Amino acid sequence: MADLRNCSECGGLFVFMGRDVCPKCIEKEEEDFDAVRKYVREHSGASVVEVAEATGIDEERILHFLREGRLISKGLRATAVFNCERCGKRIESGRFCxxxxxxxxxxxxxxxxxxxxxxxxxxxxxxxxxxxxxxxxxxxxxxx
Ligand SMILES: [Zn+2]
Ligand SMILES: [Zn+2]
The missing domain is CATH 1.10.287 (Helix Hairpins)
Known part of the structure; x- marks a missing residue:
């Protein structure tokens, strides 16, 4: 019997295959990943914020790629994963915006x-x- 689950992205039912995301969303993620990878390759040293703005892809998703180790961190500035300790705004380095x-x-x-x-x-x-x-x-x- 198939192991049916709800996609953690879109909430739709799908057959579980080791990931909690449905094939449709995985496909979309792949497209996003390609776009991010392409941008990072052409703009070495770009920050996550910059890539998000240029590609229109969620910063969270880009960070997710980074965390998974799929993006080469030397292409993306790893320091981009900070929040201002005062107002919570996403910043590229340090403790405050x-x-x-x-x-x-x-x-x-x-x-x-x-x-x-x-x-x-x-x-x-x-x-x-x-x-x-x-x-x-x-x-x-x-x-x-
Ligand atoms: Zn989905
Ligand atoms: Zn701030």
Whole structure:
């Protein structure tokens, strides 16, 4: 007796063959995969966001390909799998999106104006560890 299941993609009934997706959706996935692979091959170093926009394919699906190891990760930037810790927006690297980073940065600088000298250094170390770039990013260290 056939093992009938509901497709996890479209919900339709199909005969289970080792995957929880029906043949129709697998076919569609293959098409998507081809499009993604083609784009990545022509645009080495493209981010997931970029590929999603160019191909019209869900970022989730592209990430799924990546997780399955079907896409060569050196073609796609693996760092693209981040979400802003503040607003949840998909970002390519770091912990915050640009808008949040700028906001946090200006807020941080304001609060730091009240803290001086050694205390400032200590706080920045305990609170941010290696991320001290937030405080003096690119600026010279000649004041002190
Ligand atoms: Zn399906
Ligand atoms: Zn954000």
């Amino acid at each position: 640009r808008a949040c980073a700028e906001e946090l940065d200006s807020g941080l600088q304001q609060s730091l104006q009240d803290i001086t000298g050694v205390e400032r250094e200590e706080r920045s170390v305990t609170r941010h560890g290696k991320d001290r770039m937030h405080i003096k990013s690119g600026k010279s260290f000649d004041q002190g």
